[in-house]
Amino acid sequence: MEKKKPLILISNDDGVLAKGINELIRFLCPLGEIVVMAPDSARSGSGCALSVTQPVCYELISKKPGVTVYSCSGTPVECIKLACSAVLDREPDLVVGGINHGDNSGTNVHYSGTMGIVIEGCLKGIPSIGFSLCDHTPDAEFQPLEKYIRQITSVVLEYGLPIRTCLNVNFPCGEIKGVKVCEQAVGQWQKEWEPCPKKGISNHFWLTGEFINMEPDNEKSDNWALANGYAAITPTTVDLTDYSFIDILKERL
């Protein structure tokens, strides 16, 4: 009996029509059977959010050999939950988020809908990867990423990943010098609000800001890799326990 091709579940947070997810589908087609379940519109900054007060629905957008595309009214995390629990007839071999239009390195991992997808896949025990490009424009150039995305994905399909670990992969704009395996950069968002007065009322604001890398010389960080032209692969755990603090805390209580 012929072995089934790997089933690759793809989603994003920029919506099913974004260029990034459609380029990702094209790049991953040779590696397996693709099912896409992606939000029907942009959901940037969704993190691991859930829709709690309204039902979630999905619909088939297109089906051709090797690629089936659904759109979904829910959050990126719900796209994965819905595909895995209510739509697919077998468990995916891989969950992939992206390609995000924008940087998800450093502490941005917490706000990222792309990484929400990847964390959800990982929580379900499925090897999961998020791909992001440091260019948030709708017509960003993804072609230089193809060979790297195909290589990283092939390695994960071959070896799997540790049970509670997923990958956060970010690409710099322009030429890519190579790949570095990194740590999450230590940094903070600052100047986060821009006043947006409404009819003379001064309490309205747009979220904005600039990310300050607190360790700009740390060559192990994902921010450093990106700033120096390398793709950054950050192994990311879904077990948030700080084991090193357990005994200290026990003594203080």
Add this chain to the structure above:
Amino acid sequence: MEKKKPLILISNDDGVLAKGINELIRFLCPLGEIVVMAPDSARSGSGCALSVTQPVCYELISKKPGVTVYSCSGTPVECIKLACSAVLDREPDLVVGGINHGDNSGTNVHYSGTMGIVIEGCLKGIPSIGFSLCDHTPDAEFQPLEKYIRQITSVVLEYGLPIRTCLNVNFPCGEIKGVKVCEQAVGQWQKEWEPCPKKGISNHFWLTGEFINMEPDNEKSDNWALANGYAAITPTTVDLTDYSFIDILKERL
């Protein structure tokens, strides 16, 4: 000169009118000056989500000696960002989320708006604690938590927390036998969707499900503590790097 009282910034994801946050204000009043910036309505399951497509606003709800309360149109994370960057005239000494109506132990930490608050405080370098009760009813009984919340908060005000570590504190319903410092339980949500047909269309679903603890006998886990009547304190890191996998991954690429 008299030393200023600690400034305690409180938020939640059940909204500014919820019983849990108002009980928390009452419990923490003796420990410092309280400023509340909480969502104007329920935002359960917000995780670390951000409002990206609309501006965020806030308004003063009440001000009396020691307690100032604002409501905010944004997500729980934005409540903290807005308070710290646009409203408060000094940095909080402590950020506290809760008391959540519902369990945020185990992998729920990823979806929790309460823990979104706490992660945001921690990313800003402020000691941060989330309190949750395993009872999601609007009139849940919070009184048994008072002495524990006051003790844990006092310890954190006295000693601080490691720079990238916050606390996820969950309380069982009913009698509390004591406190255990725990690990995040390993588990998965299953049976996550309940069909919600709409006018004969079968593709609408409500998110639901049951949490399966994969290690029910692990006495170190927060789920075990709660199931056995103890309050569970899980030290939680905002650095998601899986350091143990970096060298292995380097070899595979």
